[in-house]
Amino acid sequence: MKRYLPLLVMLTFWSAPPLQAQSAEASAAPAAEAGSPQKDSTGVQQFTLRNGMTLIVKPDHRAPTVAHMLWVRVGSMDEVDGTSGVAHALEHMMFKGTPSLAPGEFSRRVAALGGRENAFTTRDYTGYYQQIPAARLEEVMKLEADRFANNQWADDEFRREIEVIKEERRMRTDDNPRARLYEALNAAAFVASPYHRPVVGWMSDLDSMTADDVRQFWRAWYSPQNAAVVIAGDVTPAQALALAQRYYEPIASRALPARKPRLEPQQVGLRRLDYKAPAEQAYVALAFKVPQLGTAAVAATATTAAPSDTSADDDALALTVLAAVLDGYPGARLERALTQGERRVADSAGAYNGLMGRGPQMFVLDGVPAAGQSPEAVEAALRAQVKRVAEQGISEAELQRVKTQWVASEVYKLDSVFNQANELGRYWVQGMPLDASERLIKRLRQVTAAQVQSVAARYFGDDQLTVATLRPQPLDPQRPRAAKPTGRHASP
Known part of the structure; x- marks a missing residue:
């Protein structure tokens, strides 16, 4: 698999969840009240509205456009058995109306404002976004606040939409052998963690889901203190705060359900599964349980205080560097060793590390066997490359290359106000500080070749x-x- 993404993009895009005894709300740094906003060195400001909702604003006046995002700290990991897929189903139903909006009217109005919009559901969170001309920000905030507070639709609307969701599952998962394999892999790797279940839901749960299941999930989790509005672009913090106070602050808060830990028990032996499906090529994925980066560790990097034990955090960063050394750029180790030359064993090979999230993380190695080669040969070759790092280490040149990529990604992300808002929202979900990316870069620069060799061992x-x-x-x-799904409001 050719990924070749900057390390910071790897960090935010691939992070699939670490389960903590505390809820994300409890571990997050306290937000400032509206009168005394938190700030970082890049001009980002964070406010807390009177109802507990968070507002994060990042001014960027290079173009007259704004990205407006609403993040809800709830995803498939907050579901219970028997209702898998309800978080994603609710994302779909959020486009189906309010007392003042007909089904589909939200999207039509955003388009009429010259904007684009969509939504996504993951294990850890649900997000809604619009990118619009800066002069249209108020209209979009009014629309988003309305559907967050007043989501409403008829049972018939749900019955039609659940069939759309089931078809999405068929196209994205049931008709995609590799997606089905990963669904089975997660179900085998995770026992107690809610990551055991797929985001889209098991088909039997979708078959039995009711409109009231979705309404109850909305009432339980879509409360202001469980949400953040993130705005990046041609806007001032004072302007955004005034609009948020007008449209979001009147929304009443409700008590949130208790989040129980559901900690994953320690794995005590290799788990192996074969998945048979119509396909042209074999494929193998190796998923290793690894530590994740802790919220407190990131928050402490900019202070004189340090976490009492940083070993797991240091290992999580070193594992992310290891993934980049193996598969982070053209000509990285896996490409050279497995996919090139007359004796190549794979058509493609990849590596990535889940650095942080709300549930347990994995380091994944994967590959597609070349003609005449077996999945077992690819598995052995992948493990041999990690063993080589464990025995021989990595060069300083490799280490500096991936660190340079991480720093360069800070420049690349500024090209898009959407990417800036997206990053801030992801960090908010994890309870990270506003300047988490700067702090993570600081920590990355401290990772040594010896640490990378150690985690490989x-x-x-x-x-x-x-x-x-x-x-x-x-x-x-x-x-x-199967055709590629074309639904506009499907989970990524």
């Missing part, structure tokens, strides 16, 4: 490993290949 044994192998079955010539 300690985290890639059988006891923390789950291996999933796709075993291709004959393709049915009578069955057309």
Whole structure:
């Protein structure tokens, strides 16, 4: 798999969740009241409205455009067995109306304002966004506040939409062998963690889901103190605060359900599964349980105080560097060793590390066997490359290259106000400070080659490993290949 993304993008895009005994609300740094906003060195300001909702504003006046995002700290990990997929179903239903908006009217109005909009559901959070001309910010905030507080639709509307969601599952998962393999991999790797369940939901749960299941989930979790509005672009903090106080602050808060830890028990042996599906090529994925970066560790980097034990945090960063050394740029180790030359074993090979999230994290190695090669050969070759790092270490040149990429990503992200807002929202979900990216870069620069070698030696044994192998079955010539989903409000 050719990823070649800057390290900071890897960090935010691939982070799939770490379960903590505290809820994210409890671990987050306290936000400032509206009269005394938090600030960082780049001009970002954070406010807390009287109802507990967070407002984060990042001015960027290079173009007359604004990205407006609403983040809700709830995702599939907050569901209970029997209602998997309800967080994603609610995301769909948020476009189906309020007492003042007909179904679909929200999207039509944003388009009429010259904007684009969409939404996404993940394990950790749900997000809604619009990118619009700066002069239209007030209209969008009014629309978003209305549907957050007053989501309303008829049962018939839900019955139609749940069929759309089931078709989305068929196209994205059931008709995609690799997606089905990862669904089975997560179900095997995670026992107690809610990451055991797919974001889109099991089909049997979708079949039995009711309109009231979705309404109850909305009433339980869509409360102001569980949400943040993030605005980046051609706007001033004072302007954004005044609008937020007008449209979001009147929304009444409700008590949130208790978040129980549901900690994943320690894995004590290798887990292996074969998945048979019609496919043209085999595929293998190796998922290792690894530590994640703690919220407190990031918050402490800019102060004289340090966490009492930073070993797990240091290891999480070193594992992220290891992933980049293996597969972070053209010509990285896996590409050279597995996919090139006459004796190549793979058509593609990749590595990524889940650095942080609300649930447990994994380091994944994967590959597609070359013609005449087996998944077992690819598995062995992937593990051999990690073993080589464990035994021989990495060069300073490799280390400096990935660190330079991370720093460069700070420049790249400024090209898009959407990316800036997206990053701030992701960090808010994790309870990170406003300047988390700067602090993470500071910590990354401190990672040594010896640390990378050490984690390669300690985290890639059988006891923390789950291996999933796709075993291709004959393709049915009578069955057309699945088309790429085109739904506008599907989970990513």
